Amino acid sequence: MKIITTIKECISYLETCSRPLGLVPTMGAIHNGHKELIKAASKNNSTIVTSIFVNPLQFGPNEDLNDYPRKIKADLTKLQGLPIDLVFLPSTEEMYPDNFSTSINVGPISNLLEGKSRPGHFNGVATVVCKLLLITTPNNVYFGEKDAQQCLVIDKMVKDLNIKTKISKVPTVREKDGLAISSRNIYLSKSERCSATIIYKSLVLAENLYLQGVNKPKLIKNAMSKLIKSVPLAKVDYISIANPSNLKELGVLEDNALVSIAVFVGKTRLIDNIYLKRIP
């Protein structure tokens, strides 16, 4: 497993690698979710690159950029046993030199849900992912479904800008009690960690209501909201039941829907989602 910190060396190393090439972009704090991405990548690629880069552009001024877990040594140890050829580990200055000023906006979809709660977030995501894709030129890139809107934003960018990479989405990995695995879970105190299970429970509730034939998103949202309110440490940021392609809120449930939720558990903001599909 080679470790490279400069863009120039990364490009040069990958010029002669065997194809297909798979990229798994991460912000470090490697967990089982990332491992599933790498596992998925290893099935379809001859060369696997993992990037570790905490991207300042996607954090708002009052967000957790400074607190975001950075554990490079532990990360590299965790990655050692996995089928990875290259870890691309650039510094902030390497990715964003002093006069860096370009930004990519993918349009309306980036202003909903996470984009509404975190203005500018998806411009930062799109910009860094574009850079990573153009530096490493992978055939395939892997993202987790936990960040469903991020997948849509990147999908849009790749299509609109004619980037020659196929995007693969990997199902959300969960703890035994259902909590979606996230680098931010380490922020949770013991009681918050316990309270956080309500997030997935609310999604399962949504699915059950849907399967029972409730077709008014409003009723489902109210039930989810009520459930979460029963947990004192949890506070809903948003609940959305939307068209999974364009994230437009649904007035009546259709055959496909994406239920997305953002919840503050103490000071920690967590997101999760579930796809609703009519069983044929």
Add this chain to the structure above:
Amino acid sequence: MKIITTIKECISYLETCSRPLGLVPTMGAIHNGHKELIKAASKNNSTIVTSIFVNPLQFGPNEDLNDYPRKIKADLTKLQGLPIDLVFLPSTEEMYPDNFSTSINVGPISNLLEGKSRPGHFNGVATVVCKLLLITTPNNVYFGEKDAQQCLVIDKMVKDLNIKTKISKVPTVREKDGLAISSRNIYLSKSERCSATIIYKSLVLAENLYLQGVNKPKLIKNAMSKLIKSVPLAKVDYISIANPSNLKELGVLEDNALVSIAVFVGKTRLIDNIYLKRIP
């Protein structure tokens, strides 16, 4: 000379072409300026692609998108005799399908001069050039120095987004009387065409004053402005004397400066520029 209208076929055709590959992006209405770009490209590349695409994204709502000269047949005839392997000729729908929504902003430099007079112009330029570069993946791309700010904007985008293409700038081609060749020159009536020569004359005046030791941009701008005012059909939009790297206006002339000018001649808006360099 092959002609291809779809992105898919273009990518497929270029996959096996011999390298280096040079791209000359145009909006058609091929003139001697374009021919110089193609000539420059032919010196350093094994395969030459010219794109013809009138990019709606770079026109403002009150600009000349509908009037912009489109003469595909005449263009293809002109290109026949030149060392071109492929003409990429996509439709608007091919480049911007119905739900297209991504935009690239390269930051402060795109808000000055042309960007100030034509809000959104450089987002449109950056977006289409990014697409063309990612579709054709050229080793080299060629732009004319007449659009000096465009060159800077594209340079910034390519560096910031790690696009693997080298940008080459080709000196402005002029008519015998000095008027910079532009597709928009055909808009000019006979008397306007005659008046338009004042643009280059004003740039030559700037250069002469500079070489005579005048080092206050304000004095030079005033002299240029006065000269242009002497021509009734011409009206200055802006005159700039700026740092050629970041386009910041200079208070005192340095060893390098870019004099840029935009002038309405009748209803036609023309731009031109000249680099001032201290003779060592």
